[in-house]
Amino acid sequence: MHSLFDLGAFPCAPASFNMAAHVLAHADKTPDKVALSVISLTDVDDWTYGALKSAVLGTGAGLLKHGLKPGDRVIMRLGNTVEFPIAYLACIAVGLIPVPTSSQLTASDVEKMVAELAPSAILRAPTVACPETPGIVQIDLEALEDMREYPPASYDMGNPDRLAYIIYTSGTSGVPRAVCHAHRAIWARQMMHDGWYGLQSNDRLMHAGAFNWTYTLGTGLMDPWSVGATALIPASAVSITELPTLLAQHKASIFAAAPGVYRKMLSDHPDLHLPDLRHGLSAGEKLSETIREEWLNDTGTALYEAYGMSECSTFISASPSAPAHPDTLGKPQNGRRIAIVDSAGPVPVGSEGTIAIDRRDPGLMLGYWNAPEDTAARFQNDWFLTGDQGIMDRDGYITYAGRADDMMNAGGYRVSPLEVEAALSRYPGLLAVGVIDVEIKQDVRVIAAFFTASKAVDIADLETFATRTLARYKQPRLFKQLDALPTNPNGKLSRRALRENFEAPK
Structure with a gap:
């Protein structure tokens, strides 16, 4: 029996399709329902479906009046405000190609994107870093807000396979790549509604992230709007410590x-009381069993994890209807065709290999911008290779074994850093852990653990803990407490930066 999940393909998107029209379809059915609440402890800014659609199509009309035309690329340098999703959908609605970017990027980072994409415009907030771009129009926040009042544009309908938006991913090499997605990507996300969210039209889904994060854009906004639910987004000044109060106060039924x-x-909150919460969603990095167990014990609700990537969003997940087996990510969502492969194709059940996606998956990227060779290198026959390692059991559940390029070698044994991190994260007081293998002298590599903690940690005691919880060859030989672990612009641990910043002891 091979490691292959295939219960049949998901239905194709309509022949005439627009992603924004799909997201905002409920504006015509329930125009007065609240689509979005931007919330803080003292204020609520509500947007109805009708008002949201009017702002999106008005902004689309304004962008066209600035001389932009369908197919033009538009880089988004906007902050954590509602203008971000409005401008994003406005571009897609009228056939422009938005490029949402993290506000944490530097002007130099954006300059490289400008050189690569040759955008026709940049949407710019004054507080977000951006290079000067002579010859490329920059549209400021005031102009974007004025566009909301324009007479609405019409949706640019067309082939669902045409380019809709571009997002940047850090890439396995650390070099950012421009990932091109089709309009059909939103259609494919319907597989997540049952396969991860358990999403319903009466849900109130709160996402902890900022508007200008792609995880928030998809899970926190586009998906709930697609089913007519209400999205709850904390205002930019809200801190993590205030989230439990907001979850309870605004009766969130799903938290992401x-x-x-x-x-x-x-x-921060040893007693979490969230009576309206049905469950939580987790993505972005591996969820530890410790967090999962503690959340269940404290709130009485489950956390459902999803695995995905910029090239295909999430496609393996647990859900209320199919909870994950212990220590697994979950299983492929119905409609997906997923395999664990080696160079010859799907491997036997129970064997480790590369997690792969059928190249015909409707949520899979069109390719990397102007990089046909890099795009082709990610495919092997019918499979898109994620670069992540996994093991599939007989029921289709997949255990994540780490990135192929993150796997460590300790005395001839291959060790996943995730396994070591999960074990060390159970040590009292540790806040975050990052594990890599490092070269301490020529041809000698050892496992090193870097961590942050609420107070100074007794390294000898931590070493003893590791001895009790990990096999000898998996135990770190070096431990170092840091003020913070390095992350990439998406907030994920950067093992590459850990390795580059490491200084071998003298």
Whole structure:
């Protein structure tokens, strides 16, 4: 029996399709229902479906009046405000190609994107870093806000396979790549509604992230709007410590966040009382069993994890209807065709290999911008290779074994850093852990653990803990406490930066 999940393909998107029209379809059915609440402890800014659609199509009309035309690329340098999703959908609605970017990027980072994409415009907030771009129009926040009042544009309908938006991913090499997605990507996300969220039109889904994070854009906004639910987004000044109060106050039924947010909430609030919450969603990095167990014990609700990537969003997950087996990510969502492969194709059940996606998956990227060779290198026959290692059991559940390029070698044994991190994260007081293998002298590599903690840690005691919880060859030989672990612009641990910043002891 091979490691192959295939229960049949998901239905194709309509022949005439627009992603924004799909997201905002409920505006015509329930125009007065609240689509979005931007919330803080003292204020609520509500947007109805009708008002949201009017702002999106008005902004689309304004962008066209600035001389932009369908197919033009538009880089988004906007902050954590509602203008971000409005401008994003406005571009897609009228056939422009938005490029949402993290506000943490530097002007130099954006300059490289400008050189690569040759955008026709940049949407710019004054507080967000951006290079000067002679010859490329920059549209400021005031102009974007004025566009909301324009007479609405019409949706640019067309082939669902045409380019809709571009997002940047850090890439396995550390070099950012421009990932091109089709309009059909939103159609494919319907597989997540049952396969991860358990999403319903009466849900109130709160996402802990900022508007200008792609995890928030998809899970926190586009998906709930697609089913007519209400999205709850904390205002930019809200801190993690205030999230439990907001969840309770606004009767959130689903909560979505990265594992680090759950960790912080559990640390700061030993007694979480969330009577309206049905469950939580986790993505962005591996969720530890410790966090999962503590959240269940404290709130009485489950956390459902999803695995995905910029090239295909999430496609393996646990859900209320199919909870994960212990220590697994879950299973492929119905409609997906997923395999664990080696160079010859799907491997036997129970064997480790590369997690792979059928190249015909409707949520899979079109390719990397102007990089046909890099795109082709990610495919092997019918499979898109994620670069992540996994093991599939007979029921289709997949255990994550780490990135192929993150796997460590300790005395001839291959060790996943995730396994070591999960074990060390159970040590009292540790807030975050990052594990890599490092070269301490020529041809000698050892496992090193870097961590942050609420107070100074007794390294000898931590070493003793590791001895009790890990096999000898998996135990770190070096431990170092840091003020913070390095992350990439998406907030994920950067093992590459850990390795580059490491200085071998003298």
